[in-house]
Amino acid sequence: MKGVLRTLFSAKVFILLKVFVLDVLFQRWLMRKDFLRWLAHMCIYGGFLLLLLMHGLDKLITSVLFDDYYPTLNPFIFLRDLSALVVIVGIAMAFYRRRLSRMPRPKTTAIDYYALIILSLIMISGIFLEGTKIVSHSRYQDMVDEYTGLQDPEELNALEAFWADKFAVASPDVKEPFDKDMLIEGEQLHEVSCAGCHAPPQWAFMGYGVAKVIRPIASPLDRANVHTLLWYLHFMACFFGLAYLPFSKFFHIFATPAFLLADAVMEEGKSDPANIATKQAMQFDACTHCGDCTTRCSVAVAFNEIPNPNILPSEKLVAFRSLLSGNGLSEKRLMTIQEGSHICTDCHRCTDVCPVGINLEDLWLNLNRYLAELGYPKPERWARKAIEADFDLTKLKDRTLSLTTVDKGFTSALTASAQASTFTVCFGCQDCTNVCPVVGNYENPKKVVGLLPHEIMHSLALKQKELALGSKMLWDCVTCYICQEHCPQGVRVTDVLYELKNLALRHLMAKTT
Amino acid sequence: MEFALFLGCNIPIRLKQYETSSRAVLEQLGVTLVDIPEFNCCGYPLRNIDLKAFVLSSARNLALAERQNLNMIVLCKCGYGTLRMAQHLMKENTSLREGVNANLAKEGLKYEGDIQVKHLLTVLFNDVGTEAVKKKVTRPYENVKIATHYGCHALRPSSVVQFDDPVAPTIFDQLVEVTGAKSVDWSTKLECCGGPLAGIHDELSLDFTKKKLADAKKAGAHYMTTGCVFCQIQFDAVQKRIEAHTDSNPHVPSILYSQLLGLCMNINKDALGLDRNQIDITGLERFMAANDPGLNSA
Numbered sequence: 001m002k003g004v005l006r007t008l009f010s011a012k013v014f015i016l017l018k019v020f021v022l023d024v025l026f027q028r029w030l031m032r033k034d035f036l037r038w039l040a041h042m043c044i045y046g047g048f049l050l051l052l053l054m055h056g057l058d059k060l061i062t063s064v065l066f067d068d069y070y071p072t073l074n075p076f077i078f079l080r081d082l083s084a085l086v087v088i089v090g091i092a093m094a095f096y097r098r099r100l101s102r103m104p105r106p107k108t109t110a111i112d113y114y115a116l117i118i119l120s121l122i123m124i125s126g127i128f129l130e131g132t133k134i135v136s137h138s139r140y141q142d143m144v145d146e147y148t149g150l151q152d153p154e155e156l157n158a159l160e161a162f163w164a165d166k167f168a169v170a171s172p173d174v175k176e177p178f179d180k181d182m183l184i185e186g187e188q189l190h191e192v193s194c195a196g197c198h199a200p201p202q203w204a205f206m207g208y209g210v211a212k213v214i215r216p217i218a219s220p221l222d223r224a225n226v227h228t229l230l231w232y233l234h235f236m237a238c239f240f241g242l243a244y245l246p247f248s249k250f251f252h253i254f255a256t257p258a259f260l261l262a263d264a265v266m267e268e269g270k271s272d273p274a275n276i277a278t279k280q281a282m283q284f285d286a287c288t289h290c291g292d293c294t295t296r297c298s299v300a301v302a303f304n305e306i307p308n309p310n311i312l313p314s315e316k317l318v319a320f321r322s323l324l325s326g327n328g329l330s331e332k333r334l335m336t337i338q339e340g341s342h343i344c345t346d347c348h349r350c351t352d353v354c355p356v357g358i359n360l361e362d363l364w365l366n367l368n369r370y371l372a373e374l375g376y377p378k379p380e381r382w383a384r385k386a387i388e389a390d391f392d393l394t395k396l397k398d399r400t401l402s403l404t405t406v407d408k409g410f411t412s413a414l415t416a417s418a419q420a421s422t423f424t425v426c427f428g429c430q431d432c433t434n435v436c437p438v439v440g441n442y443e444n445p446k447k448v449v450g451l452l453p454h455e456i457m458h459s460l461a462l463k464q465k466e467l468a469l470g471s472k473m474l475w476d477c478v479t480c481y482i483c484q485e486h487c488p489q490g491v492r493v494t495d496v497l498y499e500l501k502n503l504a505l506r507h508l509m510a511k512t513t
Numbered sequence: 514m515e516f517a518l519f520l521g522c523n524i525p526i527r528l529k530q531y532e533t534s535s536r537a538v539l540e541q542l543g544v545t546l547v548d549i550p551e552f553n554c555c556g557y558p559l560r561n562i563d564l565k566a567f568v569l570s571s572a573r574n575l576a577l578a579e580r581q582n583l584n585m586i587v588l589c590k591c592g593y594g595t596l597r598m599a600q601h602l603m604k605e606n607t608s609l610r611e612g613v614n615a616n617l618a619k620e621g622l623k624y625e626g627d628i629q630v631k632h633l634l635t636v637l638f639n640d641v642g643t644e645a646v647k648k649k650v651t652r653p654y655e656n657v658k659i660a661t662h663y664g665c666h667a668l669r670p671s672s673v674v675q676f677d678d679p680v681a682p683t684i685f686d687q688l689v690e691v692t693g694a695k696s697v698d699w700s701t702k703l704e705c706c707g708g709p710l711a712g713i714h715d716e717l718s719l720d721f722t723k724k725k726l727a728d729a730k731k732a733g734a735h736y737m738t739t740g741c742v743f744c745q746i747q748f749d750a751v752q753k754r755i756e757a758h759t760d761s762n763p764h765v766p767s768i769l770y771s772q773l774l775g776l777c778m779n780i781n782k783d784a785l786g787l788d789r790n791q792i793d794i795t796g797l798e799r800f801m802a803a804n805d806p807g808l809n810s811a
Contacts, residue, residue, distance in 0.1 A: 299554045302563070343559065380561050478707070482704070485680075
């Protein structure tokens with residue numbers, strides 16, 4: 001609180017103001033990055049804001065600002081439809097970007113579509129409501145009763161004929177073709193009684209378009225009171241959107257500006273650590289799941305072969321949030337987060353590209369630290385530990401190898417690979433072990449690394465899966481390729497170890513979960 | 514001479530000086546570099562996890578360079594070795610290559626296999642040539658002993674990487690001698706820096722690093738020189754960490770080859786980024802012949 005007050009009463013208030021105008025209202029960062037996306041976002045956000053302030057809150061705002069406000073008068077009647085059109089264009093662009101963009105994108109989830117669907121529903125129900133009201137004879141009758149004070153049946157007929165002819169009201173009383181004089185009289189009556197408060201409905205060009213289309217079936221619609229139904233639908237869609245807002249993507253409307261403002265005035269090392277922590281917590285809500293990070297991610301391409309969505313930064317953030325929410329995640333889920341989180345090269349590209357400026361790199365560091373605390377460190381490190389606990393190779397001399405543990409599927413997985421299958425030509429000369437600098441690093445290497453390189457090759461020949469995958473040597477290999485270079489038989493020792501590591505990870509993960 | 518410059522993930526964020534110094538040196542030597550911003554991870558960090566993912570990651574980079582019909586120049590030895598290995602595996606195994614291409618096709622890319630992957634040092638040695646490099650050396654070093662660190666993944670497996678003779682390589686030493694410095698012979702010259710085990714088995718990783726530092730010192734080296742991201746991090750940042758914990762560190766500062774060469778080519782200090790190294794290497798200038806600006810304009 002002190003920090004907030006101190007900021008408000010200092011020169012920083014100008015920074016806040018600048019950030020609010022340029023970044024929050026005008027979103028210049030987005031415009032610089034991707035003009036089309038900025039346009040789509042501005043269409044939705046600008047159009048909707050105008051609708052909300054002018055139309056949704058008209059009793060609170062518009063009628064206070066303008067004494068002679070009537071929603072049926074220009075410019076309001078026109079602006080309402082124009083704003084709706086702008087929002088619809090924006091939504092269409094957003095749909096297009098999600099569906100048809102060729103770049104690899106994060107998975108579009110229901111949450112992403114929810115925002116677009118609810119907005120579409122509000123817009124479409126509004127336009128149809130307007131259209132049905134334009135053609136509705138009962139709405140026309142209500143307005144005549146309320147505003148004109150006309151009694152004479154002939155005058156009423158003339159006015160109705162004029163509205164039916166010019167403004168698409170579907171009248172059951174008057175029929176075309178209309179008498180010319182009657183229309184002239186109707187027009188005069190319209191000028192006196194209606195025009196003051198009602199611009200021609202053509203100005204509501206979208207609703208009028210709908211009116212033209214549905215006019216042939218206007219009478220049954222009117223009898224079924226469809227416009228009231230649509231009013232409820234329109235109202236409920238708005239209400240539902242509002243009620244669900246804190247739980248949906250719409251929440252970024254508040255979280256993102258708050259984060260941008262906090263980020264502009266907080267300095268690492270200077271601001272109160274508690275405030276910095278709050279800012280970090282805000283990052284999760286500030287994410288709009290736009291997917292820029294994933295599009296730019298250096299390892300996203302791996303997702304094609306390792307279908308773990310937590311590789312992708314936009315999904316990893318979601319996983320981190322659920323991890324922090326305190327609900328115990330299953331071991332399997334934790335391990336997929338672990339795998340995804342460590343297939344990351346800390347290249348910083350996601351952080352550089354984030355339109356909201358979330359420090360993703362920082363989040364990943366924290367995520368890895370947190371996962372390590374939970375017992376899920378870097379997979380290689382984890383595998384090394386798991387092997388240490390699981391396989392006690394020092395007991396081997398008392399054990400006779402049973403042929404029943406032979407796993408043919410295991411070696412066939414290896415022989416499918418040209419490089420891994422080279423183990424078959426090993427004749428046990430032990431050159432690989434003799435030149436290995438890891439082996440050479442220890443007085444008693446067997447005790448430390450388990451099976452020595454040539455023994456691993458030998459265990460493959462014997463189809464001993466547990467032995468081959470259970471040697472710590474796999475994870476102690478520095479991949480210097482000296483063994484491979486020296487092998488007189490052309491066994492690609494290092495590459496065999498690489499493939500064994502791939503298999504061991506899968507094996508250990510399957511075993512644990 | 515035109516190449517697509519492959520930086521990988523670490524250089525832009527952790528070893529910027531390798532990029533800036535290499536660009537400056539190559540520009541002086543008439544090598545044109547093309548940047549391809551779509552490049553991704555070379556695949557090296559994926560090798561322990563999944564072979565297919567590693568090859569796909571490499572192949573996407575290769576396909577991107579291929580699309581512009583450019584050979585690649587790689588600064589990092591692990592990146593170099595990984596890209597070469599992926600090329601080799603895809604040549605050897607057509608079904609692997611088809612699987613990769615099926616994935617690349619989603620982006621409209623295809624790997625054909627007709628570009629070359631080169632390392633900074635092989636470009637300097639084979640494409641530019643030591644004579645041409647020597648002509649640009651205006652302030653040669655005198656009486657400085659340098660230990661060259663070849664880097665495993667560039668050197669081996671030799672049939673795949675084709676960098677130099679795997680048992681008795683010389684190109685790095687020759688490139689060092691061009692600068693006037695003396696390249697010392699040392700016993701663990703061709704061994705691992707320890708980098709690949711950092712974060713997996715730190716103790717063993719440090720055993721390697723310490724042993725190499727001690728060996729380089731024993732051979733009388735004033736400095737060590739590298740041409741690889743991981744080796745340089747190991748001998749610079751990690752050595753500094755070692756020094757913080759022990760008094761007995763031999764202290765052999767490491768300099769990137771592009772910095773070593775750039776300095777005696779009289780290249781702008783900002784581009785060389787000497788002060789970005791964790792361990793101070795500015796002392797190297799003491800070993801330089803008197804500055805002759807007249808030569809520089811040549």
